[in-house]
Amino acid sequence: MARRRKGFPVLAGALLVVALVAWLVGGWHASGPLAEQVEFDVGEGAGLSVLADELEASGAVESATLFKLRAKLLGGGTEIKAGSFLLxxxxxxxxxxxxxxxxxxxRRLITIPEGMPSVMVVDRLMANKDxxxxxxVPEDGSVLPDSYDWQKGEKRAAVLKRMQAAMDKTLAELWAKRTARTVAKTPQExxxxxxxxxxxxGKPDERRMVAGLYSNRMRQGMLLQxxxxxxxxxxxxxxxxxxxxxxxxxAVNGYNTYTMVGLPKGPITNPGRDSIAAVLDPVETDALFMVADGTGGHIFADTLQQHNANVAKWFALRKARGDM
Structure with a gap:
């Protein structure tokens, strides 16, 4: 009888341990208090204690203390990533x-379209209140048009730096692949x-042809116009x-190619990857002139006589539309 009594505390202790484990595990996997999906932000370098307090404050967990305890015992490591998450x-x-x-x-993206000048890039960054x-305003030509990730509270300067780093990398990659047809003597040109x-x-399939035309004008010392x-x-x-x-x-200035031979003193916008690739591998053509065709594209000509005829057709089309 005495032996049975000695075994009772051991059994009770074991049952208590089992109950404690069941409580911890059950609470770890039980449904939480969130009444609806929420967005939760994790700051860079946030530790488990801070994170647990913020989860409790946001209503995602009942107790920060219990969440920390269960996370350490059952979480299999607590390396948390910075960013915004949907719970x-x-x-x-x-x-x-x-x-x-x-x-x-x-993923929060800010998109810079091809051909967006730097003043408008900054306008877009400043309009983002997060x-x-x-x-x-950075130099035109220093930002690569693309879509970029950003996080709430991030500095605009950091996002801009990624845009500029992307341009540096892309320009270097494309410059290394340039062909003998390019007239550009430097990456800046x-x-x-x-x-x-x-x-x-505005037509992607025209870029190399337009690049070929301007390359011809540069070779012949013509105004780019x-x-x-x-x-x-x-x-x-x-x-x-x-x-x-x-x-x-x-007007005479460092950009107007109607009054100066050669390239402007700097880029006039932020060109996209395809436009850079086009000038580094332009179409082999004899074209020296182009005029709009009314569809967003152009008609190309090798001679001034051909060009004048194309211009006459363009003016006739505009008059028919009531644009003139």
């Missing part, structure tokens, strides 16, 4: 930690000519919103 309705503590340790970060800090090509055509180079000193690349004035066509 589902009634997510368990186990599910929450799994999400925060995983790769399902909400980014922080001021940023100066490639950027400048690519910025003109970017602004001159690209309208966007007239506009750039006036608006820094933003739309002019009206027709170009004769005085502006005749």
């Amino acid at each position: 589902p309705k009634a997510a368990s503590e186990a599910t929450i930690l799994e999400i925060l340790k995983g790769d399902k970060v909400i 980014l922080t800090g001021a940023v100066d 490639a950027l400048i000519l690519a910025s003109i090509v970017e602004k001159e055509t 690209a309208d966007p180079t007239i506009i750039y000193p006036i608006t820094r690349g933003k739309p002019l919103g009206r027709r170009i004035r004769q005085s502006e066509i005749q």
Whole structure:
């Protein structure tokens, strides 16, 4: 009888341990208090203690203390990634930690379209209220048009730096693949000519042809006569919103290719990858002239006589449309 009594505390202790483990594991996998899906932000370098307190404050877990305890005992490591995550309705503590340790970060993208000038890039960054800090307008041609990830609270300067690093990398890669047909003597000249090509055509399949035309003009020492180079000193690349004035066509500055031979002194916008590639591998052509065809593209000509005929057709089309 005495032996049975001695075994009772051992059994009771074992049952208590089992109950404690069941409570810990059950609470770890039980449905949580979230009444709906929420977005949860994790700051760079946030530790488990801070994270647990923020989860409790947001209503994602009942107790920060219990979450920390269960995470350490049952979480299999607590390396949390910075970013924004979606926590589902009634997510368990186990599910929450799994999400925060995983790769399902909400991707927030800021898109810079091909041909967007730097003043408008900065406008887009400043319009994003979830980014922080001021940023100066960078040089045109220094930003690669693309879509970029960003996080809440990130500095605008950091996002801009990634855009510029992407351009540096892309330009270096494309420059290494340039062909003998390019007239660009340096990567900077490639950027400048690519910025003109970017602004001159809205059709991707025309880029190499337009690049070939301007390459021919440069080889022959002809004026490039690209309208966007007239506009750039006036608006820094933003739309002019009206027709170009004769005085502006005749203006002498470092950009107007109607009054200067050769390339402008700098890019007139941020060209995309395809426009840069086009000037580094232009079409082999005899074309020296082009005029709009009414579809967003152009008609190309080898001689001035052909060009004048094409211009006459373009003017007739515009009159028929009531544009003139």
